[in-house]
Amino acid sequence: MDKFDVHTGRAMPLRASNVDTDQIIPAVYLKRVSRTGFEDGLFAEWRKEDDFVLNRPEYEGSTVLIAGPDFGTGSSREHAVWALQDYGFRVVLSPRFADIFRGNSLKGGLLTVLLPQEVIDHLWRTVEEDPATEITVDLVEREVRAPGVHESFELDDYTRWRLLEGLDDIALTLRHTDEIAEFEAGRKSWAPVTL
């Protein structure tokens, strides 16, 4: 996983709430067995409309997505995170994320940042007025900075450390194999097994 410390980039305003993962990437794109190349599935249905924000040249190359509340609801598909990353996004800003999507994003190095709706509203207006506006998302200081915005955000220390170091969760857990084995020795003898 790539390390994440400070990122500065242009931003795309997505003025919608309840953007479910079926919209982020429709089920038909989930049939692949590869881990990359999902950018063509990102918002595939909405992209058929010419005026959808992803189709507007002034937002081409954006790396920060500014979304409404309840972003990433519905299906647990991690492909939603991969599609956003493969398209080039490093950060999503929203007043509220669905749990599973948030967990997936932070595992995979897509930084999801919670900001109050007023700040989101301000950022929407700012980047709509000037699409060249750059937004800085600073994980070291846990701050978002943009013209007229200097907002701190919360992220637990452990997740922040893991993202800053670019660490793989599995390798971290495998350091504790002895504790896992010890726990297993104490499980109920009648607990079900599949084999």
Next chain:
Amino acid sequence: MARTMAEKVWEEHVVRRADGEPDLLYIDLHLVHEVTSPQAFEGLRLAGRSVRRPDLTIATEDHNVPTQNLLAPIADPVSRKQVETLRKNCSDFGVRLHPMGDIDQGVVHVVGPQLGLTQPGMTVVCGDSHTSTHGAFGALAFGIGTSQVEHVLATQTLPMEPFKTMAVTVDGQLGPGVTAKDIILAVIARIGTGGGQGYVIEYRGEAIESLSMEARMTVCNMSIEAGARAGMIAPDRTTFDYIRGRSHAPQGADFDEAVEYWKSLTTDEGAEFDTEVVLHADEISPFVTWGTNPGQGVPLDASVPDPASYEDPSARAAAEKALNYMDLKAGTPMREVAVDTVFLGSCTNGRIEDLRAAAEIVRGHKVADGVRMLVVPGSMRVKEQANEEGLGAVFEEAGAEWREAGCSMCLGMNPDQLAPGERSASTSNRNFEGRQGRGGRTHLVSPLVAAATAVRGTLSSPSDLAE
């Protein structure tokens, strides 16, 4: 200190707890299917890792599988590749798989409970958000992403941040024709699609205790549609009777010991929930959705709401967008909405009781002209049982299509899809734009409403048939 059931199950599974780190939780059962696992197995291969506990892992083919002509190869090459990849992965890593054609093949959340693998007090995960279904047994069951699938395969654990707890109490008794599906749609309409965010919901109260095991699964299944990671219901006699005798249930003295343990897991008297919500069963009637998220629902007796009636501008905009997509006009009585397709099935409502209830309604009737009804059992074992009870014949005589098991039109990854502009009454769990097929319009309903709608052609309850 008095504790909730969710807290007890959590504590029982903590492998490691350290300051500044999430708890490392042990996972008792890992369910696997073809869509969210290929990249996880590939990750294991690349890192030279194995599956730590294949004996706590089970796989089934469900999302992509066709529901007819099972003997023919899967026509869609991409779907076929995904199913073949699962078969290879299970074979390479020693994971038990129920492939197409097997009697225990079916929707992963129907198969686990049916085999007796889902039991109270367990931690159950799957790369599928409807894993919350298994909470009906008093298990802590939640959906995970593919990275976490890989993590569980490699370590049989997950690092997890604790949940908050919410009690949803449903007092009183449900009226006739009102089902578990109506309860959960009413709960979601009340608390909203984000209302359960960060919570494990425990459903309690007389109406919940009176539900059968299968109905409890319907309620817990859609917890995710309220934003919650998991839903739980305290194990009781109904639970123990359901598990007893199933192939993976504890046997003999072990069963008695298990029951004693399971009883100890229920929420203590005086335990505090972070949030409590109360509904009264007599206020719940058959419920249908009108919009494009599961929180956009009303009683069947009501009309399509007017977006102008919403004070919150974001809810108003969402309602306008939804009505536009759904091609509905504010003020139209829900009962006047005509459908093209009725889908009976899914992990929400594809179990034997759902089929029985729907068959009882369509028996002796015909599916309305111009309407197609698709009946897709949740598993091949459900299909077998339904056939033994003559339910398959009832559906076929009414003119419905009686299919093989799978996720089918719930998410349209296989050929069972709505055409653009088509409208369905569906017993599934999501009415998102395009969920059942590009441009398709979905109304979520109970099996009873689905069956009555198939007969009349417009959204209906069984009581409309009597008139």
